[in-house]
Amino acid sequence: MKINNKPQFYRDLILISVVLIVVFGIYFFSLFNQTKGEMAHIQYDNKILFSINLENGSRESRTSTYIVTSMPVIEGDKLLINNVIDNRLDTGDGVIVFENSYVIKGRLGYVLLEYSPEKKMIQVVEETSPYNICSNQGFSNSAPIVCLPNYVTIVFGDIDVDVIM
Numbered sequence: 001m002k003i004n005n006k007p008q009f010y011r012d013l014i015l016i017s018v019v020l021i022v023v024f025g026i027y028f029f030s031l032f033n034q035t036k037g038e039m040a041h042i043q044y045d046n047k048i049l050f051s052i053n054l055e056n057g058s059r060e061s062r063t064s065t066y067i068v069t070s071m072p073v074i075e076g077d078k079l080l081i082n083n084v085i086d087n088r089l090d091t092g093d094g095v096i097v098f099e100n101s102y103v104i105k106g107r108l109g110y111v112l113l114e115y116s117p118e119k120k121m122i123q124v125v126e127e128t129s130p131y132n133i134c135s136n137q138g139f140s141n142s143a144p145i146v147c148l149p150n151y152v153t154i155v156f157g158d159i160d161v162d163v164i165m
Contacts, residue, residue, distance in 0.1 A: 038157070040122045040141070042104065042113065044092035045151045049104055054120045054141055054156075057100065064094040072096055072103045074110045074126050079103060092151070101125070106150025113154070122154060 040052045050061040059065075066088050073080045080086065081096070088094060089105040096103040100115040109128025116122070121139035127147055129135075134147035145154040 040115075041155050042095075042102070043153045043155065044104065044106060046153075047092065049092070050095050050102070052115050052122060054115075054122070057115060057117050059097070061095060064088075066094065066096045068096055068098050071098050071101060072110075072112065074103075074112055074128065077109050077128060079105075079110050104152065106147060106152045108150050111147060111150055111152050124152075124154070127152075 038054055040054055041048050042050055042052070049063045050059055050065070052059050068081050070082050072086070078085050079089070079096070086096070089096060089103070089110070091105050091107060094105070100117065102113040102115070104111050104113070106127070110126075111124060111128070111134075112126040114123055114125045116139060119139055119141075121141040122145070123139040124134045124137065124145055124147060126132075127135050127150060129147060129149050131149075134145055134150075134152070137143075137145050140154070140156070142156055144156070147153070
C-alpha cells in the first residue's frame, strides 16, 4: 500500500516559508529602526576620555589632549610621531589628535580611532591586541565598539547612560 505524503510536504513548506518571512521581517524592522547616536563616547575602564559629536566632528575632552601635525603610527608597543617615539600617553589617560584620527592607550597598548565626517561614524583602525577584534568591527554610530583586552569601549548616545564591562 502506497501512502501519499505530498499534502504533509506542502504544509511543512508553507510553515517554513511563513517562519522565514516573519524572522526576516523582524530583522529588517530592527535594522532600519536602530537609533543612531549623535555622540560617540570613548571610554577606558568605564571612564569617558573624550566624546565626539558625530554630526559636526567637534570633540569634548575630559583628559589631556595633544594635537600633532603628522599621523601617529603604532609599531608594536611603541607610538611613533614623525618617526620619533612618543611617550606622552599613560594607560587610560590622554589622547593624541591628528585631524580626524585619535590615539589612546589601553591596557595592552595603543588604540587608533578614526572619525569619518562623510559617514558620521567612528571606527577602530588599529589596536594592540592579540586578535584585533575591535578593528575588524568597522564603522559604527549605534552599536557599541568594544576592545575588551584593552578596556576601551565606544558607546553612542546620551552621556548619562552608564555602560559597564
